[in-house]
Amino acid sequence: MLESAPKYQFPWRAGNRFELLIDGSSFFPRMLEAVEQAARFIWIEIYLFESGEVTARVIDALTRAVRRGVEVRLLADDYGAFKLAAQDRERLRAGGVQLALYNPLRYHKWMANLFRDHRKLLIIDGEVAFVTGAGITDDFADPDYPQRSWRENAVRIVGPVVRDWQQLFLRVWTQNAALPAGGPPVPEAGAGEGMLGRVVSSRRLGQQEIRRSFLNRVQGAASRAWFSTAYFVPSRNVLRALQRAAARGVDVRLLLPGPYTDHPAVRHAGRRFYSRLLRHGVRIYEYQPRFLHAKSVLCDHWTSIGSSNLDRWNLRWNLEANQEVDDAGFAAQVQAMFERDFADSLEIRYPEWRRRGLRERLREHLWGRVDMLLESLGRVRGVRMD
Secondary structure (H helix, E strand, C coil): CCCCHHHCCCCCEEEEEEEEEECHHHHHHHHHHHHHHCCCEEEEEECCECCCHHHHHHHHHHHHHHHCCCEEEEEEECCCCCCCCHHHHHHHHHCCCEEEEECCCCHHHHHHHHCEECCCEEEECCCEEEEECCCECHHHCCCCCHHHCCECEEEEEECCHHHHHHHHHHHHHHHHCCCCCCCCCCCCCCCCCCEEEEEEEEECCCEEHHHHHHHHHHHHCCCEEEEECCCCCCCHHHHHHHHHHHHCCCEEEEEEECCCCCCHHHHHHHHCCHHHHHHCCCEEEEECCCCECCCEEEECCEEEEECCCCCHHHHHHEEEEEEEEECHHHHHHHHHHHHHHHHCEEEECHHHHHCCCHHHHHHHHHHHHHHHHHHHHCCCCCCCCC
């Protein structure tokens, strides 16, 4: 089922090739390989950007590209790049990389500081793109303890939708870079045999394509609706959609972080929804080996992978972007990925969940109240970026 085009910035486009890459040990080498092969330009939009071994390799590759005559633009979120050391920033600038920061933090901005660029995107020569939920940090490829690396996915993209990713990048770059907005032309989108894909995004308080598309797909799911996220603080609409799908007999499953997480408070706040979902037939799995940071959705043979956690905070305050794919072959790969992750997870069952201790219940209640307070902030309108 394809939604009507006017609701979305970009249409569905045929003739693409999408490759699923699982974990930093898989996608970082492929991304660095693409950077080394770049001939015209490299554009990066990133949230987490922290000094370490991964970042050192990225900076080395980018500065080498500049020396080859490649134009390199790097748009990093100012808050997400807080742990990027001054010497690394200087290496980028001295090496000829055009570095811009999204929404620099300022005391006088007050609530406008909450607006962040959470997208993770790499575009090479207008020919290939990588979309992921990972940052440029050692967390996703721990050099000392690889088994602790955060669980994350990426999609390598070739085809007409790369044009749409370019347009999305240029829009934010133009608004935030104190540099000329011009650059290599955005090619016309072609067509041909291949997979069907669409770029969807969210732009803070207003345009919410990702949530709209997710709800549409869950409501129309015939057989399955599987969903993984690092942070589970859903809206009422998302909760209702999951419950109603399960009531129709759809196999609804949530894959969520287990004991390893970078924000335990968010985990506790999200667990307060478990009882309601379990009673309605939704199956919940908590991933055990390491921190589950992956953001993936599989409804029948439609998939969505990218930066968005589909929680209220992300979709209200952040720039987000996902790659959607409507293809049975790609969906089979995503299904196999989910099934491996389910096997490494603890399934939460309602009878046992009801017997959880008072300490856990108090944590859910406390952090749930904090979540409700933050949600009230999200209702503020008229906040400007300048």
